[in-house]
Amino acid sequence: MNHFFPQDVLAAQAQRLVASDIVWDDLFKEPTIAILKGQAIQGVAVPDSNFITNPDLASARTFSIFFQRIRGATTGGGVSPGLHGSALVSTRALPAGDTLSTDNETTVVASTDLEFEVAVKNSGENQEVRIPVKLTIQKDGSPIVKTETIDVIDPGETKTVTFGEIDTTGVFGVRTNIVVEVQKVPGETRLENNTATYPVMFSLG
Numbered sequence: 001m002n003h004f005f006p007q008d009v010l011a012a013q014a015q016r017l018v019a020s021d022i023v024w025d026d027l028f029k030e031p032t033i034a035i036l037k038g039q040a041i042q043g044v045a046v047p048d049s050n051f052i053t054n055p056d057l058a059s060a061r062t063f064s065i066f067f068q069r070i071r072g073a074t075t076g077g078g079v080s081p082g083l084h085g086s087a088l089v090s091t092r093a094l095p096a097g098d099t100l101s102t103d104n105e106t107t108v109v110a111s112t113d114l115e116f117e118v119a120v121k122n123s124g125e126n127q128e129v130r131i132p133v134k135l136t137i138q139k140d141g142s143p144i145v146k147t148e149t150i151d152v153i154d155p156g157e158t159k160t161v162t163f164g165e166i167d168t169t170g171v172f173g174v175r176t177n178i179v180v181e182v183q184k185v186p187g188e189t190r191l192e193n194n195t196a197t198y199p200v201m202f203s204l205g
Contacts, residue, residue: 024049082125084187088196089119089158091135091180100178100198110168110202120150120182121158123193128153132183135163139171171202 025048032046091100093108094115100106108114118133129152137144148161178198184191 021049080126080187083123084126084128084185085122085124085190086128086131086153086182086185086188087121087123087193088180088182089121091119091178091196091198092117094162100200102196102198105175105199105201107201107203110166110172110204114166114168116163116166116178117160118148118163118180119158119160120153122153122155123190124185124188125155126187127155128185131185133161134181134183136179136181137166137168137171138177138179139174141170144168144171168202172204173202175199175201 029046029048036042036044036046092098093100093106094117095111095113096109098106098108100108116135118135120131120133122128128150131150131153133148133150135146135148144167146163146166148163150159150161153159176199178200180196180198182194184194188194
């Protein structure tokens with residue numbers, strides 16, 4: 001006798017949405033681009049299809065953890081049982097790849113392609129979803145504030161978010177701080193590893 005679990009059924013259906021994007025690319029987008037190129041037609045944007053931008057969301061494991069979270073909520077606790085938490089692991093300046101330090105000043109080259117990559121680890125026992133990560137560059141007047149979101153992260157997993165289009169006007173040659181904050185997840189009690197302050201000096205190289 002075959003046993004089907006709800007998460008398997010939902011994952012099978014969700015995979016059809018992932019497959020639809022692949023079919024769109026294989027049978028429409030790529031052939032259309034080839035035809036336009038062959039006819040020397042320019043300036044026509046062929047539409048893309050990204051119904052599910054993160055394939056992890058369509059896995060049976062993800063739906064299984066969703067059910068655990070729902071069962072935890074129905075018991076009246078509001079969150080699923082077990083530890084909840086996220087930890088800021090590191091922050092790097094790209095493309096140089098320099099890891100920022102909370103103890104020593106880091107010189108950051110303020111190039112036009114400057115980005116900051118923040119690594120976050122799920123330090124709990126539950127899957128967490130929609131975790132905002134905020135990066136703030138302190139300066140006189142209005143600080144530079146950027147926010148990105150981690151869609152889903154499993155227990156023990158580390159994921160990165162990248163902050164681009166960094167406007168460093170007003171901070172050249174000035175000692176300042178970059179503050180990175182990972183927002184508290186429901187049920188999280190340990191917060192000392194959610195935030196870090198990095199002293200930096202922006203240089204023209």
